[in-house]
Amino acid sequence: MRRRDFITLLGGAAAAWPLAARAQQSGRMRRLGVVTDLPSDDSEAQLRNAAFLQGLQQLGWTVGRNLRIDFRWGTGGDIDRLRAYAAELVALAPDVILAVGTTVMVQMQQATRTLPLVFVQVSDPVGAGFVASLNRPGGNSTGFTLAEYSISAKWLELLKEIAPGVTRAAVLRDPGNPSGTGQFGAIQAVAPSLRVDLSPVDMRDAAGIEPAINQFARAANGGMIVLPGSLTITHRTQIIALAARHRLPTVYPFRYYVAAGGLISYGPDAVDQYQRAAGYVDRILKGEKPADLPVQTPTKYEVVINLKTAKALDLAVPTTLLALADEVIE
Numbered sequence: 184m185r186r187r188d189f190i191t192l193l194g195g196a197a198a199a200w201p202l203a204a205r206a207q208q209s210g211r212m213r214r215l216g217v218v219t220d221l222p223s224d225d226s227e228a229q230l231r232n233a234a235f236l237q238g239l240q241q242l243g244w245t246v247g248r249n250l251r252i253d254f255r256w257g258t259g260g261d262i263d264r265l266r267a268y269a270a271e272l273v274a275l276a277p278d279v280i281l282a283v284g285t286t287v288m289v290q291m292q293q294a295t296r297t298l299p300l301v302f303v304q305v306s307d308p309v310g311a312g313f314v315a316s317l318n319r320p321g322g323n324s325t326g327f328t329l330a331e332y333s334i335s336a337k338w339l340e341l342l343k344e345i346a347p348g349v350t351r352a353a354v355l356r357d358p359g360n361p362s363g364t365g366q367f368g369a370i371q372a373v374a375p376s377l378r379v380d381l382s383p384v385d386m387r388d389a390a391g392i393e394p395a396i397n398q399f400a401r402a403a404n405g406g407m408i409v410l411p412g413s414l415t416i417t418h419r420t421q422i423i424a425l426a427a428r429h430r431l432p433t434v435y436p437f438r439y440y441v442a443a444g445g446l447i448s449y450g451p452d453a454v455d456q457y458q459r460a461a462g463y464v465d466r467i468l469k470g471e472k473p474a475d476l477p478v479q480t481p482t483k484y485e486v487v488i489n490l491k492t493a494k495a496l497d498l499a500v501p502t503t504l505l506a507l508a509d510e511v512i513e
Contacts, residue, residue, distance in 0.1 A: 196368060210274070213468050215252045216272040218291065219283035220265065220413035222257035227416070227439050231457045235281070238461025244468070246281035248422065253277065262290070262359060279467045281460060282326075286385045287364045288313055301463045302326030303456045304411070306362035308478055317478040325463065325473040327456045328480050329411060330436075335369035337449055338408045338434045339487070343377050344495070344504055345447055346432035349406035351380050353399040353431075357412025357420065358385040366410050386414050392421055398460075400429035401488055407433040409440070410452075419443060430496055441487045441512060446496065451481035485509040 210242075221228035236246070244250045253275055269290040269416055272280055279299040282291045283300075292313060294488035300315065306329045314320035316367050318327075354370060356363040358451075367383055374381050384395045399405060407426060409415050415422065419435075424446045426433040435441060435448040463476055489512045493500050505511060 187323065193455045198430050211249060213250050214275065215250060215419070215464065215468075216275065216277040216280040217252060217283075217424075218255040218268050218272060218280065218287050220257050220267075220287055221283070221417060223254070225257070225417065227437075227453070228257075229453055231283075234454045235457040238458040239464065243460060244465065247398060249455055257413070263288075263360075265290050266293075273298060279464050283293060283463065284360070284411075284413060285311060286357075286359050288324070289361065296323055299467045300321060300324040300326070300361040301460055301467065301473070303460050304329050304376070304453065306330060306411070307332065307365055308373070311361055314478055315368040316340040317480070320476065322479055323473055325497075327413055327460060328478060330451060330484070331498050332362075332365040332369045335366040336373040339370050339373055339377060339379060341447055341449055341504075342406050342408060342432060342434045343379065344499055345434075345500060346406055346496070347389060348404055349432060350404040351382065351399075351402060351406070352394070353382045353384045353405065353407045354360065354410060355386060355395075355407060355415055356382050356410040357414040358387060359414070360410075360412040363410050370408065376474060386412075386418075389414070389418055389421075390396075392418055393425060395427045396422070396429065396431075400425075400431060405429075405431055407431050409433060409435045427492070427495065432496055438485060438487045438510070441489045443493075444489065444492055446489055446492045446498075448487045449484060455482070487512065 194381060219228060246252055253272060255272060258264040272452060277299060282288045282300050282302045283303045285306060288305055290306060291300055298316040300323055303326055308314045308328060313324045314451045322505060356367060367469060382399060386392050409422060418439055420443060422438055433446050435445045437453055438448050441448045486508045487510045488500060489494045
């Protein structure tokens with residue numbers, strides 16, 4: 184399923200979501216909870232959920248006919264609010280809950296060890312204690328991993344390849360996301376061989392983003408790596424603008440950063456995970472248990488390059504890197 188196929192769904196999906204709250208039970212209505220740390224008006228959140236809803240519809244689930252969905256949207260990194268959302272959804276006793284991201288899953292598993300949970304965008308479900316193993320999750324959770332920690336090293340390698348003059352790299356991370364530690368560790372492991380000094384930048388709220396990047400940009404030969412997390416995703420427009428203002432070559436974890444003006448990204452197709460998650464929700468609604476559904480890893484990683492941004496930074500993208508790219512935005 185290609186991204187453009189979902190665009191026309193956004194209007195219909197946006198109209199369908201409010202129906203979840205108003206749907207009258209007719210026949211056997213099943214209940215689904217969805218909790219994500221992205222705001223409801225975020226374009227990427229809409230695209231992902233359109234894919235998820237389409238996947239459900241293709242499997243015979245229609246909001247208002249045989250399915251009710253209770254959404255809980257972005258908290259801006261507010262853990263107390265996210266914890267309250269988790270408690271609210273558990274109190275509604277849905278048949279299954281879709282949890283988006285590691286931070287969300289931490290709160291959901293603290294709220295329930297019995298309701299079925301399907302997760303997406305989680306980097307290390309075994310290390311985080313969400314599942315016993317990838318093949319046999321056990322417990323009440325299963326889902327789709329974001330990426331192995333070793334993939335994080337590729338971000339620094341790409342930064343050096345597209346901007347060889349970089350000798351300093353700020354690593355922007357959301358301290359509320361437990362996966363950030365492992366991702367930073369993987370980057371640290373390759374930094375000496377690439378002769379790059381790393382500066383971890385913990386973003387605890389939106390107000391701290393600009394001062395942190397401004398301070399890092401005061402010295403020369405800098406670049407940035409943006410780790411996945413609710414704050415870095417929600418405030419990606421601001422981060423991309425600051426990278427452009429300070430002329431900082433920056434590597435991002437997802438395509439949509441580059442589509443919005445970022446330089447280069449490397450990571451899995453996030454929309455594809457939502458389509459596949461619909462399949463797991465369907466199987467659980469039909470009686471299967473999360474404990475018996477293996478955790479799935481990404482099937483493809485994609486490199487996306489924005490040539491307009493590269494030109495603005497006076498970067499000559501190597502032909503070898505262009506040949507490697509899955510998409511080049513001009």
